[in-house]
Amino acid sequence: MPHFTLEYSANLDGLVDIGKTVEVVRKAAVETGIFPLGGIRVRAIRCEYYAIADGRSNYGFLDMVLRLGEGRDLATRKKAGEHIFKALSAHLDPVFANSKFALSFDMQINDKETSWKRNNIHDALKVETVNG
Amino acid sequence: MPHFTLEYSANLDGLVDIGKTVEVVRKAAVETGIFPLGGIRVRAIRCEYYAIADGRSNYGFLDMVLRLGEGRDLATRKKAGEHIFKALSAHLDPVFANSKFALSFDMQINDKETSWKRNNIHDALKVETVNG
Amino acid sequence: MPHFTLEYSANLDGLVDIGKTVEVVRKAAVETGIFPLGGIRVRAIRCEYYAIADGRSNYGFLDMVLRLGEGRDLATRKKAGEHIFKALSAHLDPVFANSKFALSFDMQINDKETSWKRNNIHDALKVETVNG
Numbered sequence: 466m467p468h469f470t471l472e473y474s475a476n477l478d479g480l481v482d483i484g485k486t487v488e489v490v491r492k493a494a495v496e497t498g499i500f501p502l503g504g505i506r507v508r509a510i511r512c513e514y515y516a517i518a519d520g521r522s523n524y525g526f527l528d529m530v531l532r533l534g535e536g537r538d539l540a541t542r543k544k545a546g547e548h549i550f551k552a553l554s555a556h557l558d559p560v561f562a563n564s565k566f567a568l569s570f571d572m573q574i575n576d577k578e579t580s581w582k583r584n585n586i587h588d589a590l591k592v593e594t595v596n597g
Numbered sequence: 598m599p600h601f602t603l604e605y606s607a608n609l610d611g612l613v614d615i616g617k618t619v620e621v622v623r624k625a626a627v628e629t630g631i632f633p634l635g636g637i638r639v640r641a642i643r644c645e646y647y648a649i650a651d652g653r654s655n656y657g658f659l660d661m662v663l664r665l666g667e668g669r670d671l672a673t674r675k676k677a678g679e680h681i682f683k684a685l686s687a688h689l690d691p692v693f694a695n696s697k698f699a700l701s702f703d704m705q706i707n708d709k710e711t712s713w714k715r716n717n718i719h720d721a722l723k724v725e726t727v728n729g
Numbered sequence: 730m731p732h733f734t735l736e737y738s739a740n741l742d743g744l745v746d747i748g749k750t751v752e753v754v755r756k757a758a759v760e761t762g763i764f765p766l767g768g769i770r771v772r773a774i775r776c777e778y779y780a781i782a783d784g785r786s787n788y789g790f791l792d793m794v795l796r797l798g799e800g801r802d803l804a805t806r807k808k809a810g811e812h813i814f815k816a817l818s819a820h821l822d823p824v825f826a827n828s829k830f831a832l833s834f835d836m837q838i839n840d841k842e843t844s845w846k847r848n849n850i851h852d853a854l855k856v857e858t859v860n861g
Contacts, residue, residue: 487646491648502651506648506660508606510604513773516755516771528732530796566848567767572843573840576704579671581679581682584699584701585693586699600792619780635831638831640776640778641776641777712835713811713833713834715831716830717829717830718782
């Protein structure tokens with residue numbers, strides 16, 4: 466159910482490994498303990514065209530949105546978000562050190578009345594837990 | 598006005614035709630009868646980098662968000678969403694059969710007070726209706 | 730803080746310069762005077778697969794979503810949105826003249842309780858203001 470979408474400026478390509486970045490977010494999301502493992506999905510979208518601040522091309526950004534289901538109170542969401550943001554931010558320390566960069570993270574809550582899903586990963590994880 | 602955005606893991610490339618997938622969604626959206634034809638827009642975004650569940654690379658996902666205008670009651674939205682989700686889900690049966698996969702669909706409602714649009718497709722469709 | 734994400738059909742490639750388009754939006758956002766300069770981020774995402782209206786492949790679209798922070802009243806947001814939409818729409822006049830095209834723009838407000846950010850562009854802009 467938790468969906469993390471990262472949009473990032475293409476000029477990050479040489480500065481950070483995006484494959485590692487989505488894994489950092491996934492791991493931090495697991496560590497919060499508030500999400501079913503089989504529902505976690507993190508992905509990144511590279512943006513070839515962008516314009517930032519006063520328009521200089523040497524700026525970069527990474528913006529993450531988490532869409533999650535209803536049913537967790539604000540304190541729980543804030544604590545989880547804080548944990549994930551800290552992990553992501555620390556992972557990006559070298560980018561901050563070497564460039565002008567903006568990182569952001571916002572949460573949105575999906576309306577449970579208009580939410581549909583089908584997922585065979587939960588069952589696959591259960592089989593693994595039982596069998597091995 | 599209805600905007601369908603599909604984000605999907607790049608490993609779906611060999612498993613499903615994404616061009617056909619957006620067409621399945623478009624057709625199902627038309628069938629609901631609640632959207633003006635000229636306002637329907639479905640698109641897909643391929644995500645090269647992703648991390649899912651316990652992090653194994655053989656998992657896949659497709660997540661769809663529909664943003665639509667205000668003015669339709671919950672029952673209407675639920676019924677339309679159900680129809681579209683069923684069509685999309687059935688189209689992806691082979692993916693579920695052959696892989697560990699997560700499909701999801703959520704609706705969001707645009708605030709009509711801060712919504713702008715300009716569209717000459719409506720007029721093109723009217724001309725076709727009149728002229729044949 | 731203001732995040733502009735443009736999703737567009739790949740068939741716009743020959744019709745409009747997307748690099749210029751994000752710059753048009755950035756410039757218009759600055760002109761509104763309601764956003765801190767260092768927080769503005771505009772980006773575009775090209776959608777290779779799409780299905781529009783009655784499904785003909787010669788239709789195109791560009792859809793923009795602005796996510797912004799809380800704290801500005803509706804009148805302020807409407808006025809700013811109107812200005813930005815006018816600039817973007819005028820920039821796309823040639824696309825409307827030469828094709829069947831749908832342009833749209835919606836605003837969303839981020840929940841300040843679950844919003845995190847880290848940004849060294851603000852400081853870089855201040856240094857420039859002081860030094861040069």
